[in-house]
Amino acid sequence: MIRVITNEDYENVLKLSEFAFQYTISEQELESTIKKLDKQYIIGDFEKDDLKAKLHIYSLEVNIKNRVFKMGGVASVATWPEVRRTRKVTQLIEEGLHWMNMKEFDISYLHPFYVPFYRKFGWELICTDKTYTIQKEDLMFLHSQSGNIVRKSKEEALPSLMSLYRSFTENNNSMLIRDKSWWTDVVLNKGEHVVFHVNEENEADGYMIYSLENRELIVHEVIVLNESMKKDFWNFICQHDSMVSTVKWKSYEGDPLTLILPNPRVQTDIHPYFMGRIVNVQRFLEKYPFFIQGEKPLILHVSDPVCNWNNGSFFLEGEAIKIFQKEKGICNNSPRKGLRMDIGILTAVLLGHQDPIQLYKLGTIQGEEQQLKLLIDIIPPLGSSLLFDFF
Numbered sequence: 001m002i003r004v005i006t007n008e009d010y011e012n013v014l015k016l017s018e019f020a021f022q023y024t025i026s027e028q029e030l031e032s033t034i035k036k037l038d039k040q041y042i043i044g045d046f047e048k049d050d051l052k053a054k055l056h057i058y059s060l061e062v063n064i065k066n067r068v069f070k071m072g073g074v075a076s077v078a079t080w081p082e083v084r085r086t087r088k089v090t091q092l093i094e095e096g097l098h099w100m101n102m103k104e105f106d107i108s109y110l111h112p113f114y115v116p117f118y119r120k121f122g123w124e125l126i127c128t129d130k131t132y133t134i135q136k137e138d139l140m141f142l143h144s145q146s147g148n149i150v151r152k153s154k155e156e157a158l159p160s161l162m163s164l165y166r167s168f169t170e171n172n173n174s175m176l177i178r179d180k181s182w183w184t185d186v187v188l189n190k191g192e193h194v195v196f197h198v199n200e201e202n203e204a205d206g207y208m209i210y211s212l213e214n215r216e217l218i219v220h221e222v223i224v225l226n227e228s229m230k231k232d233f234w235n236f237i238c239q240h241d242s243m244v245s246t247v248k249w250k251s252y253e254g255d256p257l258t259l260i261l262p263n264p265r266v267q268t269d270i271h272p273y274f275m276g277r278i279v280n281v282q283r284f285l286e287k288y289p290f291f292i293q294g295e296k297p298l299i300l301h302v303s304d305p306v307c308n309w310n311n312g313s314f315f316l317e318g319e320a321i322k323i324f325q326k327e328k329g330i331c332n333n334s335p336r337k338g339l340r341m342d343i344g345i346l347t348a349v350l351l352g353h354q355d356p357i358q359l360y361k362l363g364t365i366q367g368e369e370q371q372l373k374l375l376i377d378i379i380p381p382l383g384s385s386l387l388f389d390f391f
Contacts, residue, residue, distance in 0.1 A: 020079070040075075043096060053077075053080070054092070055095075060072075063173070072105040098307075106279060106280065108277055115272065121277075122343040126387075127273050127387045129251070130269065138263045139238045148198045149195050151194070160204045173384065191218065194209050209222075219251075220250055230257060237249075253270055299316075301340040303340075303343065312325035352379070353385045356376055
């Protein structure tokens with residue numbers, strides 16, 4: 001039986017999490033962990049009173065093409081080994097998506113343990129992360145000084161951090177909209193130290209959150225309003241050369257950092273990161289800031305393996321959206337009119353993570369070339385998706 005988790009179930013929820021994700025919650029962490037559970041919608045599969053599987057959903061918001069979308073963050077999906085492969089997780093995912101649709105969520109994100117598993121349910125990769133691993137011998141100073149680096153305590157830093165991050169999201173895509181509690185409970189726990197780049201007018205125009213332990217400096221997050229400021233942050237990192245053997249700089253795929261590094265041939269690891277899927281196509285398309293097209297409508301034939309309400313054809317004519325739905329999905333043949341794709345591909349395209357032309361060549365988008373060109377023309381050009389957060 002699937003039901004909503006209450007605080008009476010928290011002990012069993014935490015036991016399953018500790019087992020599934022192989023960590024231990026200390027007594028000092030217990031109170032803050034329970035407070036986090038209070039902010040989540042959690043459903044569990046029970047046999048009598050025994051919790052066998054669970055799924056958590058965070059109620060969050062993201063900035064997509066400079067519009068606010070309600071996002072359900074799926075996390076901590078777990079089951080005991082003795083009941084795996086009995087469809088318990090499948091049923092929880094289906095129930096979670098139905099609840100998100102009922103609560104008018106637009107989109108859902110998750111960090112997959114295994115990408116093919118979640119693709120079966122309509123999620124698709126929407127962003128990547130990048131990590132530079134830099135050895136001490138490559139910490140060479142650059143000839144740059146466009147401002148000063150100022151250290152602040154986390155409490156003192158918070159207003160400026162929130163302001164700079166908010167400005168950065170306006171020029172980037174698909175990022176989490178962080179409220180104060182997310183900053184204090186999640187972001188500021190990434191690293192021990194916060195420093196700002198301060199310009200000649202004594203205004204903070206960039207920040208770095210980092211930690212230092214066992215001769216390794218980890219850059220957890222850097223936000224700059226001008227990429228040239230990273231030269232000053234780089235020089236600041238070089239000032240730690242007597243203290244570190246290795247620097248790990250966590251970033252995103254489009255980060256141009258290697259263009260300024262004295263030795264750009266450092267170890268650079270790029271990995272698929274988060275997945276996303278539109279929860280309700282009609283609601284998402286109505287919010288999405290398409291450029292207004294000409295007289296010819298864009299026709300999208302969408303298939304969804306879980307959410308039947310998304311199966312159908314969507315006609316975009318100016319600002320109007322007409323819907324013709326089919327409960328069992330769309331046909332497998334290439335359409336004579338419009339474009340055919342599944343829910344995951346539609347998500348990746350509208351978030352800017354995938355190039356529609358390449359997907360068309362691969363056959364994951366099918367249909368008329370003229371409709372493909374129309375799709376490309378009406379998508380706002382605000383870059384590919386990126387995400388600094390984890391849940």
